[in-house]
Amino acid sequence: MTTEPVHQPPTYQSTWDALIETMRLLWPTPATIGVAPDPHDQGHGDQGHGEGERARTAAGVPGGHRVVREFLVLPDRRHPRVALPVSTARVTAEALRKHSQALSLGERAVRTALSGLVRLPGVHPGLARVAPHRIRVSVPQGRSAESFEDHLAGILGHEVVVAIGVGQPRANRKPVLHALTPEGDTVAYVKVGTKEPTKVLVRDEAAALGSFWSADRPTTTLRVPRVLHHGRWRGLEVLVLAPLRPESGHWRRRTVPLSAMRELAGHFGTTESTLAQSPVWGLAQDTPDALRDADRARRFDRILAEAGARHGDTKLMLGAWHGDWTPWNMAWSGDHVLLWDFERFATGVPFGYDLTHYRLQATLRDAGEEGAGRHVRRQLATDPAHRVPTDDIVFSGNDPEAVWIAYLVELARRYTLASEPAEGAPLRARTTWLLDLLDDLVLRR
Template sequence: MSGATKAAAWVETVEALWPGARVEPHDRRAPAGRGGTGAGSGGTADGHRRELVFLPDADHPRLLLPAGMPGVAAAALRRYSHDLGVKQRVSRSLAAMAARTGLPERAMRDRLRVHGGEGASIEDHLGELLGRTVVVSVGLGPLRANRKPILHVLTPDGAAVAFVKVGDTPTALGLIAAEAKALANLAGRELPGIDVPRVLHHGDWRGLGLLVLSALPTTALGWRPRRSAPLAAMRALAASGAGRHEVKLADSPYWAEIQQVPARLDDAGAAARLAEVIERAGERHGSVALEFGAWHGDWTPWNMSWRRGKVQLWDWERFADGVPCGFDLLHYRLQEASRTAARSPYEHLPSPELAAELAAPLGLSGAAATALAELYFLELCVRYQLAAQEPIGAPLRARADQLLSLLHAGGHA
């Protein structure tokens, strides 16, 4: 099967989700079968439990979809984030309509067939938890420290039931535990203008961690210009919990915690350089008074959508209280720019002028804006340095070192 190397991680994931099963690539040159037509452990004419189709193919895998279920394929395609423009929404809607006919699947030759297994599959287990018959599509991102399987849980006719994050590494287990804790915390807060997933289940299954979340419905009609950052929602989140409070950076619990990070690094050289960066930042900005509050931690156009005038916001793994207010806005703007700008906005620290421009919607300027921008870069550097030393964090090492070198040199745009 073409793309076998890229597909290897997907095969391993399917083997974990169907314990004890034999997972075999289906040669694209062979006629495409109907695949599984039932849910859970239902068998097929040639004896395999499930056939999964690579979308678009094994060379460029984005999703694995249950074969022979056009409603499921259509539902998997009908996911709309704020990152999608009008043309992309129309294209995705048309693709979902076509998928309903079952015709596009016939051209998809790259498949995995699941044979046998030991007891309940992930579909069986989730069906028991959710009280209905379900199937799953499987997503798996590129190799990085925080990669984890994401399951879209649906009924066999394509009704969305839940999303599941699977903890299959120590790092992933820690992240889904952090998200479960964050969502439990947020459930008791007033969040005007924001919809947050509910935790339906958090527990272990056959050596894997499972975080089962309610599905936030998205629509192709929930479109706004991408430049419209959700400022009101960001302010609402920042003020939730203990609320926003102003204090000098040097006197904040946030700064005390940042100062402890170098001791957590395995690389002594990186730890020494980071400690120097932190010391210099404290000298420059320690006396600056900043507002502190809550932040999402990864608020981007692709982690949100609009529906009925509210922001639907997912991926709460990095949520934290007591950080400088404005981190969410800077992250949103710079992550957005990283997809469209000629060069990465993370190649240089923002100049005082650019920092003031980025922070203007927050009412910040001068020393406060400059401090906010540098602290945001330091926050990302700390995150990447810690993640890069995780078991599968090697792909992040170059970015972590680049940010540390940038901060150490004090390079501004």
């Protein structure tokens, strides 16, 4: 006789649950978040505040309530990517647009087609009627309720509606809001820190962008967002950014932005140091003591000791790096590079970090871990005939092997710390892969 395995629920919030929680934070009590029943999914049930709210109308709204905002969840509630406000065709069309460099031609075509389609007469009302996956925000009749949209309106000086994205499960997941006027014009993007780790990231991004603009050094290629507001609302950390978007028809380009990377690296000036004396290596040395997992701490410490023995005395040019420069955090606009998501920005790192991160993350996306491992080994091949040429404009004369190893140690530091909380569970397999790769590169080579 066989026994069926007991299903263990995930130890982290699903994307759907995170979206519902976000709605409750943005429209607090007495507002109620109602979920329209999905006839194809009996597993979720109603996502209200408690048992007393399960007796809802078919529209997911309690009796005696009026709807103040309605959202369509796309593509569906099993895999929610964005909650679009049911407002006007122009609002929906604008909220559907996306400008990341990582979009394939097919994805861009679909986004563009959908954005254009909802503007056609009759399409938007029909979509709002038939879309099965929707969330409604309601308040009791005769009562008003403070909302985050009201707070944003006070900051920006006019009424706004927001589209909401929450992303896949991860330790640094946080809501990102697309703020639009009721007429459908984009006016801001908003980061919201809901828990302490994400509040820290929002504060760090605000500080990084403030430092960038206060440096008062003009850039030739690079464009980054300006901070419109940084503050708090009902315990949330709020960062409001001016929109940074490509000019129509000129944003798609596949080249790696080497000149922009070099420009950012030197934006705050440069210093020289051995790797062992650099600020980023100091952070790595503090990591084992910060880990709760004793085995992983010992493993990280062994890797760190061997990498330091090999490259600690290597002299390197140090500057700034974005911290997460990937195709999906940027776009080309003519000859300019638009770059966002500065929450991992840091100074005192070797020139070349942004390029190594860009190439590793893009390879992981396109070829998986096996392909990314091959890519790194080609970068570090001892036979020059098999080594990938170095982009010296970005490395600025730094030893590529020392930069790659130091970067991988920094990434392992980030991953090991981020994977320990329950929300970091999705990152644990990737962390193990990265530590295995470093083992192979510095302990077994």
